[in-house]
Amino acid sequence: MSSVDEGLILPDWYKSKDGKQYISSVFKGGKRKIFGFLERPAIAPQITPELKFFKIRLIGKSGVGKTSTVAKLTGQPAPRSHCETPGIISSVAYWPVKLKVTGKVFLLRLQFWDAGDNIAKKYDHIHPACRENADATLFLFSYVDRSSFLDLHKQLNDTTEDFSNTLRVIVGTKFDQSFRSEITSKELKDFQKQWKIPLLSVTNVHKTETDSGHIVTETCNDLNDVAPSLNRLCEYLLAYDMIKQGLLEDYPWVQTEVKPTEDDDSDLEATYV
Numbered sequence: 354m355s356s357v358d359e360g361l362i363l364p365d366w367y368k369s370k371d372g373k374q375y376i377s378s379v380f381k382g383g384k385r386k387i388f389g390f391l392e393r394p395a396i397a398p399q400i401t402p403e404l405k406f407f408k409i410r411l412i413g414k415s416g417v418g419k420t421s422t423v424a425k426l427t428g429q430p431a432p433r434s435h436c437e438t439p440g441i442i443s444s445v446a447y448w449p450v451k452l453k454v455t456g457k458v459f460l461l462r463l464q465f466w467d468a469g470d471n472i473a474k475k476y477d478h479i480h481p482a483c484r485e486n487a488d489a490t491l492f493l494f495s496y497v498d499r500s501s502f503l504d505l506h507k508q509l510n511d512t513t514e515d516f517s518n519t520l521r522v523i524v525g526t527k528f529d530q531s532f533r534s535e536i537t538s539k540e541l542k543d544f545q546k547q548w549k550i551p552l553l554s555v556t557n558v559h560k561t562e563t564d565s566g567h568i569v570t571e572t573c574n575d576l577n578d579v580a581p582s583l584n585r586l587c588e589y590l591l592a593y594d595m596i597k598q599g600l601l602e603d604y605p606w607v608q609t610e611v612k613p614t615e616d617d618d619s620d621l622e623a624t625y626v
Contacts, residue, residue, distance in 0.1 A: 356415075357465065360453060360505025360588070361452060361588050361591060361592050361604065362450045362451060362452055362453060362562075362584060362587070362588050362591070363450075363451045363453055363491060363516050364581070364584050366450070366451045367449070367576070367580055371451075372449070372451065374397070375396065375399060375400070375449035375577070376449065378394035378395055378447075378449075379394050379446075379448070379449075382421055385427070385446075386428070387428060387429055388445045388447060389445070390443075390445060390464075391591055392445075393447065393462070394447050396460070398406075400458075402449060402458040402459055402460040403457070403458070403459050403460070404459075404460050404461075404462060405459050405460070405462065405591070405594065406462045406464070406488075407461060407463055407464065407488040407489060407590050408464050408466065408486055408487045408488050409464065409465050409487070409488065409489045409490075410466045410483045410484060410487040410489070410491070410519075411423065411465065411466065411467050411468075411490075411491045412490060412491065412492050412493065412508060413470070413491060413492065413493030413494065413501065414470060414498075414504055415469065415470040415494045416495075417493045417494060417498065417501045417526060418493060418495055418526030418527055418557050419456065419467050419493055420438055420442070420467055421526070421557040422491075422493065422524065422526055422555055422557060423444050423465045423467050424444075424562070425442075425555060425556070425557060425578065425579060426446055426463070426465070426555075426582065426583060426586075427444045427445065427446040427463075427465065428446070428505040428579075429444065431557070433442075438467055438468060438469035438472065440468065440469065440472055440479070441466060441467070441468045441479060441482060441483065442464065442466075442468075442475065443464060443509070444464075444465045444469045445462065445463065445464050445465075446462075446463045447460055447461065447463070447581075448461050448583045448584075449461075450584065450588070450591070459587075459591065461587045461590065461591075463586070463587075463590075464598065466482075466483045466487070468480075468483055473613050486505060487519050488519060488520065488590065488593075488594075489519055489520040489521070489589075489590060489593070490519050490520070490521050490522070490523065491522050491523075491524045491553075492505055492508055492509070492522070492523050492524065492550075493524045493525075493526055494523070494524075494525055494526070494536075495525070495526045495527050495529050496526070496528055496530060496531055496533075496534040496535070496536060496554075497530050497533050497534065497535060498535065499535035499536060502535075502536050502540070505523065505544070506544075509521075520589060520590060520607065521548075521550050522550065522551050522552075522553055522586065522589055523544070523545075523548075523550050523551065523552045524552075524554075524555060525541075525553070525554040526557055527556070527557050528547060528554040528555055528556050528558065529556035547590045548605060550606060550608075551585075551589050551605075551606035551607060553582060553589075555557055555582050555588060556578070558625070589604075589606075589607055592604035592607045593607050
C-alpha cells in the first residue's frame with residue numbers, strides 16, 4: 354500500500370505522441386465523439402488500455418448548470434438557454450489517463466446521470482435510480498449563485514448515508530464568470546477543510562461558429578480547455594477506486610467516509626474567487 358504526494362496521473366500526457374494515439378480514439382472529424390451506451394472507442398489491439406467503468410450522479414438546484422456541465426465534459430452541444438431536465442438523462446464520455454509511477458494507461462468510461470431537480474422531488478423513483486450502484490456523486494454549485502453554495506451543507510448533512518460508498522466531489526460551475534463570484538476564497542477553503550471533499554471548477558462556455566453563431570461541440574482547439582477538468586475528475590475516481598482496493602493508502606481530499614470536521618477560525622483573507 355502506498356500514498357501519493359504529487360499527483361496520480363500525468364496531466365499533460367494527452368499532448369504527447371504516446372497520448373495522442375489514445376486521444377484520437379475519442380475524436381471524430383476534429384470534434385469530440387459522442388458515444389452511445391453500447392459504443393466504445395476503437396483502439397488498436399496492441400495498445401488497448403485497461404477499461405474502468407464509473408457511474409456518476411449529479412446533484413444541484415435547478416439552473417445551477419448540471420446539464421451544461423455534462424455537455425462540456427462529454428462534448429455535446431450546450432443548451433442555449435435554461436430548460437429543466439424532464440426526467441433522467443444519461444450521457445457517456447471516455448477519457449484516457451496514464452499513471453505517473455507505473456506508466457499504466459487506463460481508459461475511463463464516465464456515465465453521467467443528470468436529473469431535473471424539480472422532477473426528482475415530484476417522482477420518488479428518480480433519486481433511487483440515480484443513486485443505485487453510483488461510484489461518484491458530484492455536488493454542483495454556481496459561483497454566481499450564493500444560495501446554491503449554501504445548499505451544499507444541507508445536501509451533505511441530509512444525505513450522508515446515501516453517499517457512504519461513493520466518491521464525493523464538489524463542482525463549481527460558471528467559473529468563467531468568477532469575476533462576479535458571490536463566494537469568497539475563504540469560504541471555499543473552509544468548506545473543503547470541514548468536509549474533506551475535492552473541489553473541481555468548470556467553465557460552462559462553449560465556443561460558437563464564426564459565421565452562424567450556433568453552439569457546437571468542442572474542436573481540437575478546445576481540448577486544452579476541457580482536459581484539465583476531465584483529468585482531475587478521472588484522477589479522483591482512480592484514487593478512490595485504488596483506496597477501496599487497498600492499492601493506495603490515501604490521496605489528498607479523497608476519502609471513503611463522510612466525516613465533517615469542526616469548523617475553526619482562520620486568518621484566510623476573504624477575497625472573492
